Amino acid sequence: MTLSASLSTPLSTSLLTVDNRWDSSIGVVVSTVNKGARYPGAADYGWAVAVPVEHVDLGTAVTASLRSAIVSGELPAGARLVETELADRFGVSRGPVRDALAELQRSGLVELRARRGSFVRSLTATDVDEVYSLRIALETLAVRRAAARGVDPTRLRSLLAELVRADEIGDGEAIGTADMALHRAVVESAAHRRLLEAWERLADQTLLMMTDLSSLDPTIQSPTGAHQLIVDRLTAGDAEGAAAALVDHLEAARSVMIDRFAS
Numbered sequence: 001m002t003l004s005a006s007l008s009t010p011l012s013t014s015l016l017t018v019d020n021r022w023d024s025s026i027g028v029v030v031s032t033v034n035k036g037a038r039y040p041g042a043a044d045y046g047w048a049v050a051v052p053v054e055h056v057d058l059g060t061a062v063t064a065s066l067r068s069a070i071v072s073g074e075l076p077a078g079a080r081l082v083e084t085e086l087a088d089r090f091g092v093s094r095g096p097v098r099d100a101l102a103e104l105q106r107s108g109l110v111e112l113r114a115r116r117g118s119f120v121r122s123l124t125a126t127d128v129d130e131v132y133s134l135r136i137a138l139e140t141l142a143v144r145r146a147a148a149r150g151v152d153p154t155r156l157r158s159l160l161a162e163l164v165r166a167d168e169i170g171d172g173e174a175i176g177t178a179d180m181a182l183h184r185a186v187v188e189s190a191a192h193r194r195l196l197e198a199w200e201r202l203a204d205q206t207l208l209m210m211t212d213l214s215s216l217d218p219t220i221q222s223p224t225g226a227h228q229l230i231v232d233r234l235t236a237g238d239a240e241g242a243a244a245a246l247v248d249h250l251e252a253a254r255s256v257m258i259d260r261f262a263s
């Protein structure tokens with residue numbers, strides 16, 4: 001399956017939405033939204049700058065857009081990713097596309113097949129088992145460290161509220177994103193840089209696995225279930241209780257997704 005055959009609607013530069021930052025070295029806002037677009041948050045700072053095309057971080061923007069298309073299922077497993085087609089659709093040269101594919105290969109969303117090119121990775125039950133067993137090890141360490149150090153309860157409850165809102169509207173992709181944001185915050189609370197880096201390498205693959213988890217078993221990502229319990233125990237400083245709730249939660253997700261990918 002090629003890119004053009006796998007997309008219901010063409011990818012476009014309107015997908016190039018990442019972030020905006022002030023680059024003091026060149027004196028302009030670097031926007032990865034659209035080439036030549038005005039910085040959308042400029043009013044917050046009292047000024048607006050038209051962003052020169054040459055300063056747009058296209059590689060990062062193309063990476064973010066492709067990542068979103070893969071994780072959402074718009075680009076399905078097995079879809080062939082042709083550099084020239086992607087470059088035409090995004091209106092960029094092949095360089096940013098090549099960089100994006102290399103980055104997504106490192107994060108586990110894209111695989112390079114000898115003499116055939118790049119494809120959206122097809123995950124297996126073995127992939128699920130490996131990713132989740134490693135997540136359990138990493139996040140168990142994280143919650144124990146975080147409970148001992150103390151966490152920011154306001155931040156965790158705010159992220160839990162985001163999961164509640166996503167759950168209320170029944171948006172599977174938003175639920176997955178909010179779910180991972182909460183888990184990321186827990187890992188960040190451990191204040192362990194290498195632990196966070198190891199966890200981040202699993203994040204994209206986890207999101208890909210979670211594409212339809214909420215429809216398979218809505219209780220796993222429920223904000224009033226395990227997530228609430230993990231947050232409550234963490235904010236109370238109960239390291240072992242938080243770790244136990246986390247393991248139960250991730251084991252349940254692993255079991256459901258192994259069945260899904262094995263079928």
